Amino acid sequence: MTQQQHRPDATPPARVLSVNLGRAEPNPWKNAETTGFGKRPSADRVHVRAPGPKDGGLGSGLVGDHVGDRQNHGGDLQAVYAYGAEDLRRWAERLGRELPPGAFGENLTTEGVDLADCRLGERWRVGSTELVVTVPRMPCSTFRGWLGVRGWLRLFTQDGRPGTYLSVAVAGDLGAGDDIELLHRPDHGVSVADAFRAMTTDRDGAAALAPAGAHLAPGLRELVRAALAGTGREDRLF
Structure with missing residues (x-):
């Protein structure tokens, strides 16, 4: 990610290998x-598309990408899904x-980015778009059925590298070969991998996400609030 790569010695440089619809x-x-x-x-x-009156009522996301289950997928916090080519x-x-x-159903197949280490709320420029890291991907029955791998939900969860969803801060165009430029990385230290563990295998550890504060999506915020309840530290979310 230019001069602020997640891994400064990363080879190849951070870029979009493929845009998928x-x-x-x-x-x-x-x-x-x-x-x-x-x-x-x-x-x-x-x-x-970015959220707002110019999205044509379709919501934010990639033009031409079909979302079948809009109750559990898509939406502004899950507008774009990125997964690493290395994984x-x-x-x-x-x-x-x-x-x-x-x-793996990803919109952006990335290269040179450690997506598990991305911080919640960090902001990227890709092509003329600006995207914000929001929540990890949770494996679902469609994912399991599509791959046809026995025990897939358990295997994917144990691996702990789920890729990340992104919201759209600035609408624009992107394509294969575009650089991924890191515009801002919050200093709270809470990564996509941290959030995924709190949502799956370590719910008791959700309190550790509290430093992300305003960068927590509503579901994560409720997990943290429940973990902090009665500890006198509830105000850490604000």
């Missing part, structure tokens, strides 16, 4: 008629199968 397909694994999980790389640059390659080796960009 999903089309509507049947979803037999969830109480939803369709899914856009099967994402494929776009050969063209893609416009990204895709690692899973491909572990599972013994090809996992091309988009295989």
